[in-house]
Amino acid sequence: MFGYGGCVGWCWIIVMLLVCELSCELASESYMPLADGFTFELLQNQLSEVHGSISQLEENLSKQYQTEALRKEINSLTERLKTIEQSMKSDKTTLAQQNADKQRSLESLQSSLTNQLGDMDTRFTAKITQVMQHIDNYKERLKSLDTSVSKGVLAYERLGNSIKVFQQNTDEQMKYLIQILQQSARNNLIETTTDIYQKVYNSCDDVPSSGVWKVRYGAQVTSKACYKFN
DSSP states (O other): HHHHHHHHHHHHHHHHHHHHEEEEEEEEHHTSTTTTSSOOOOHHHHHHHHHHHHHHHHHHHHHHHHHHHHHHHHHHHHHHHHHHHHHHHEEEHHHHHHHHHHHHHHHHHHOOOHHHHHTOOOHHHHHHHHHHHHHHHHHHHHHHHHHHHHHOOOOOOOOHHHHHHHHHHHHHHHHHHHHHHHHHHHHHHHHHIIIHHHHHSSGGGGSSSSSSEEEETTEEEEEEEEEEOO
């Protein structure tokens, strides 16, 4: 009878041990990561990091908009130069016509005075010669004015060409800058969403947030579900 009771006692102990083991397994399963290797907290952490990357990307792209503003200012300056150049060319044409009319009038006056010199008294000859000299001087001034206007138009044309070259170079620099910004944004996004999960931590106290992290135990590194409550 004692042997039968002892057997029942040992069976009861074995059953209790199996129940305890099953309870421990169920409790541990509640803290196991999902089938894909990430807990809900880890997904939240990834989402937060991605939002941070997007904010950084928006900040980088704002530099692109500043460069676009520079392009608009250059285009505006180019249009103003074109307007000034067209106005100067128009003024040059009008001035050239006016000067040509003045030249013809002066030459006609000189010719008339020259024809009358022979019939005039010698007292007026010196005066007429002096007037004709003034006319010659005035004609030279008209020619000089034409030359100055031509030089001004030419200077504006050269300035316009310089602006065009600068604009072309700026466009190329903008394209290069945009490529750098885009590449930087992509690299930043990759670093933010992957590198942080490749880091090995000494303990769960060192991880940035709740989730599955690589934790070192001596010489061995394993994936462990860590929870942060602060």
